[in-house]
Amino acid sequence: MLQLDLTNSIKSIKKIKAKNILLQIPEGLKTKVEGIINELKENGLNVITSMDPCYGACDIKQSEAKQMNCDAILHLGHTKFVEKSSIPIVYVPLKYDLGDRFERITKIIIEYLKDEEISEVGLTTTAQFLGYLPELKKELVGEKIKCIIGKGKRVEDGQVLGCNYSSAQIKAQTIIYLGDGLFHPLGIHFSTQKNVIIANPLILEINTLNEEKDKFIRQRILLIEQAKNAKEYAILVTTKEGQNRITKALKIKKDLEKAGKKAKIYSMDFISQESLLGINAEAFINTACPRISIDDYFNYKKPIINYTEVDYMLKKKSYDKFNLAIVY
Ligand code: SF4
Incomplete structure (x- = not known):
């Protein structure tokens, strides 16, 4: 289940003494916009919500925030990306709570790596599953599988974006992508030329890119x-x-x-x-x-x-x- 926790961001906004907030919200969360605005209002914040589509942390509406007389931007759904900003930005990433699926996908990954005799991997994922990478590393290392979580440019450790695969530029020849979809795994493969294993924690399946990369x-x-x-x-x-x-x-x-x-x-x-x-x-x-x-x-x-x-x-x-x- 996707989780959005506003508590820390409200604290960060209060710390910078911002009062008037431009709220940026991804398309997938728009149905929850009223509840989010109400929670911010209850915490003493004046909110103006930008309703233009927002697909990534690269899409920061600094000019709109100024036009709307706001003194900070609250950007929901993504991790930090824009380095320089003329206005404070507080990011609130969306996180998946996998429950027992994490343990189950970890077991599936370990079995697969042992069957394929793979002893060294790199770990990557998107913002929603980032919190699970250190734990996954610990479990794999416990099974004597070497693990690297790469440090990228302008991303969190192990994080990949559709335009940024710098954290996958590591020594391991096999990269595990914890997540769903094909877009990011293809991006990892075509920016590193390494083998990519997709470990999907939502449907508890392991896949490779054999056919997809040719297509x-x-x-x-x-x-x-x-x-x-x-x-x-x-x-x-x-x-x-x-x-x-x-x-x-x-x-x-x-x-x-x-x-x-x-x-x-x-x-x-x-x-x-x-x-x-x-x-x-x-x-x-x-x-x-x-x-x-x-x-x-x-x-x-x-x-x-x-x-x-x-x-x-x-x-x-x-x-x-x-x-x-x-x-x-
Ligand atoms: S892939 Fe990169 S440019 Fe595209 S929305 Fe994501 S962060 Fe922005």
């Missing part, structure tokens, strides 16, 4: 090759502070023009097919969150690739060394 790379190559046929590109830049890469966009524009292509830069807060109506370019280059072009590419009417994939399109890099990493 994924074929999909990416197809999109990149489609984008290669374009004569004119739209380079998309978001104004979201933690995802803004105007410098990269300008560099890519230059590279494309050098290669005889045309390119224009478009800025917007939220990138979606609807916001791109009227653009004549035949392909999009996304410089914002990589999930837009990986998880959502089928929602766009023209091929959309990440800016890190332009080098493959311009044949500066070969697909043999395909790397998904966007390292901060």
Whole structure:
């Protein structure tokens, strides 16, 4: 079950003497927004809630907080990401309480590693399960399995984000990903080239990426090759502070023009097919969150690739060394 504990964050807000709060809430928690506002109000805080979509800790609404005369941001659902801010930010990550599932998935992991004769692993996960990594390490070490929880850049130890796999850049050849879904495990594989084992504590299953990684790379190559046929590109830049890469966009524009292509830069807060109506370019280059072009590419009417994939399109890099990493 997902748990949100506001107690410590209310203490942190009081410590910095903030009174007027801009509340940022992820889409999945919006149905609980009234209860959260009431709890904050009962603690003497004045709350203005930002209702724009918020998908990550990179999406911090500093300008909106100032426009709304707020003196701090309460950002729910994610861990710290933005390093410099003109306004105090208090983060409240969502945490999973796995109950006895943790013990059960640990047993499943140990059995699997022993069957496969794997004696050294790295441990990774997302914010929701981070609290379980030290305990998992302890259990594995107790079974004589060496464990590394990597220190990343701008993330907690062992934490991965869709744009940041720095904590997985470790010596172990096998990385365990504690969590669900394929997006992060694929990201770990394509930014480290290591074997990834997905240990899903929700359905108590272990999986590898054998088929998925081939399917994924074929999909990416197809999109990149489609984008290669374009004569004119739209380079998309978001104004979201933690995802803004105007410098990269300008560099890519230059590279494309050098290669005889045309390119224009478009800025917007939220990138979606609807916001791109009227653009004549035949392909999009996304410089914002990589999930837009990986998880959502089928929602766009023209091929959309990440800016890190332009080098493959311009044949500066070969697909043999395909790397998904966007390292901060
Ligand atoms: S850029 Fe995307 S993957 Fe990275 S933190 Fe933001 S929402 Fe998550």
